[in-house]
Amino acid sequence: MATAYDALHAHLRATSLLGSTAALLAWDQETQMPHGAGDRRAEQLAQLAELQHQRMVDARVADWLAACESDPRVQQDADRHANVREWRRDHTRATRLPGRLVAELAEVESKAQQAWASARAKDSFHQFRPWLERMVALQQQKADCLKTSGQARWDALADLYEPGMNAADLRALFAPLRTALVALRDKLRGGARPDDRFARQPIDESKQEAFVRAVLAAMGFDPARGRLDRSAHPFCTRVGADVRLTTRFRPDAVLDALGSTMHEGGHGLYEQGLEDTHFGTPLGEAVSLGIHESQSRLWENHVGRSAAFWRWCLPVAQKQLGTFADATADDLFRAVNVVKPSLIRVEADEATYDLHVMVRFELEQQLIDGQLGVANLPGEWNRLYRDYLGIAVPDDKHGCLQDVHWSCGLFGYFPTYTLGNLYAAQFTAAADKALGGLAALVERGQFATLREWLRRQIHRHGRRHSPAELCRLVTGAPLSPAPFLQHLEQKLAAVYRL
């Protein structure tokens, strides 16, 4: 006879399988779907969201969970114990949400994302405003359903993406970080700003594509279980057993294409590093978005923006691009590390990126708490950009319409980008120590050693440990801004010849 664990496993694995089909619907919407199919797509996504939710709140799940929690054979088995603990977490959350809200959210997320893309293209906040108002109202409802007694709405949402994290802890991490980043920016004014014009010469997109594909292959992204496409906004998603990345190309921005590809490639290696035998269970899922982002930022910044990387990569670039003949590895190392406050988060340098995140962190708390009305968002956005980054926002397209997140219902998500930066630096320092010096491996293109270390230390655990536990296990210390700031200061001193 099947045990409660077996029954629970089969039921929730099938639920995840439905989720993997929903992931294809979402990927296709962003990369392939003709625009006239949007409303039907929203219906398809809403249907699968509702089906998954119904399966999760099925009365039998509560019975099976209770049986597993009192079964010593389950509790003494490390894998099963961890899965049951995480399924309980997912189940508790799901039972707090009415099915109709889940379906409505999925439908509005799909439609609002399409409305956002159109509004952004036309630089029309006016056109997006009713969708954002509806989305904020839905997220407030969602937060009210999810929050525990005394918990703030925003914290209830943030916990979906970074279990255990809340606004107070984030503020404690962000405040010293902001001070240090602003001080660093001022210090760099006294240095020698690199000239990156040579890297902005137009390069044929097919050559750029061959180049980034070569780097992705060197990183060890498995093409038998993954693919790379183009989209307006690079992203990574898993569709069952394969992982799909996107990147983007502009003739004069080959280094951006490389950065996007290595970034999404880092996400992709995490997803490919999860153990397929655990598919459909928490042990087969990424633990948090902050940890996920650490993997993308580690490859994008700690590998891709290092001096050692360019000693390996310059000949690859020269061969694939047919350019950079007169450049040195140091020229490229300096070109990819120019610091300049700018308008667009995804194009920001490493030293100002987190200031973009902090703007959003402030604003979305106010939107969700009801202190800030959607109508006043552009004004507040522009005020904070002046305040944090010292720059004027010329239009909403380069301002509050730049990111897709809020249109997709991702409130409480942005801070995971900064957490990712901090985790990435702390993990890199640990890898450097454990592997006896990363630079020597990277400059020889021996990426497999790092990749396998990350797989062993982080990927294969899935949701076995909390993000905070994982950080301690991998690095021996709790998360701190110090390794990130040390990394930045050390690198930028070299770049700016301070």
Added chain:
Amino acid sequence: MATAYDALHAHLRATSLLGSTAALLAWDQETQMPHGAGDRRAEQLAQLAELQHQRMVDARVADWLAACESDPRVQQDADRHANVREWRRDHTRATRLPGRLVAELAEVESKAQQAWASARAKDSFHQFRPWLERMVALQQQKADCLKTSGQARWDALADLYEPGMNAADLRALFAPLRTALVALRDKLRGGARPDDRFARQPIDESKQEAFVRAVLAAMGFDPARGRLDRSAHPFCTRVGADVRLTTRFRPDAVLDALGSTMHEGGHGLYEQGLEDTHFGTPLGEAVSLGIHESQSRLWENHVGRSAAFWRWCLPVAQKQLGTFADATADDLFRAVNVVKPSLIRVEADEATYDLHVMVRFELEQQLIDGQLGVANLPGEWNRLYRDYLGIAVPDDKHGCLQDVHWSCGLFGYFPTYTLGNLYAAQFTAAADKALGGLAALVERGQFATLREWLRRQIHRHGRRHSPAELCRLVTGAPLSPAPFLQHLEQKLAAVYRL
């Protein structure tokens, strides 16, 4: 209070919506999916097939159907009456199939299709054989579940694709057709075989793509609700509100790329011509595969291989391809109409194509009835090719491994290709009469007149009429091989200067 009809409609529309998501899984498998994701994809497809089946055999469906069938308000409403009649048909069929068989079929169809692609690439019937044996056994089970008292297994399967058609009727249509086609082939030996070498010069694939896209646009395929991709085997599928076509390119085969595109474009116009207000009900679905194929063959052969078409198309080809500068419209008309018995069905000319279909029609009846074992298939295939087409099959890749259908579980499907040819000729003759001469419209590129006539006469009806009724309504006569033979004889007399 919602009526039984409303409840039934909502339930089965949602079931169709799940089916539209399954269509995306299948499209993606053929066009995008990395090969390492195949087993999980088979699971995803099996899950959605089982969910759809469970919904269709839900006990409430039988109650709602019975209530609708005895409700005069439903019976007197033409739309509702037709939907209920067809839902009853679908429900009866579904209830005959066990859910486990439905899921197993979906899983094996997905895996066997992937195994077929690999076996075909290696020309290894040996590798495909166990999959085909498993598939034949499953199809036999399926037929045994579906067949009514006294019905042959094969007829039960054929009825899935062409409602109301059976092997005896097909033999009655095919026998005189085969005699006439063989006679025609012999007659052409006395004519002047066109020289098509000028059309086999290598042409850059990006130019070929621009060319076929221009023709597809002229046909009126709506890109806001559709797209065109590449795949090893061209096909057309609908994913919710959009229609996805594929075609293929070889440097020396621009006319094949054009033919494939117009063929799939014809299928696509049918799907785009169904009324979206009827989405998820029988009135929003294609009536049969024979009628579907009539639309593809009409555009591919009756338009695309006509003399009038090339008077319009030659300048388009010259502009997009930068070639054919010295050719006349008549040269191209003759080049696309060369008759030559060949090995591959999808590359066959109009006069020998149906002989390929008849080979499969014979063999699959024997496979399903158990008279022919899978091990003996290659030998029998090769024997019939000598007999029907007078050619020797050099290997299984160019023989019984050429078509995907049996690997996908499509037994009883092949004859719909020949039905499509016959319907196409009969519909074209009717359109020619109704529109006062098609050639004059086609040579001016006025494809909209024909397309809208097809939409009004055929597409918008969905499953309102049976294929046989539809044929009578549109053409005033039952289906006959005569219009097809007349079309062929007349055209080939011009091509071969007889």
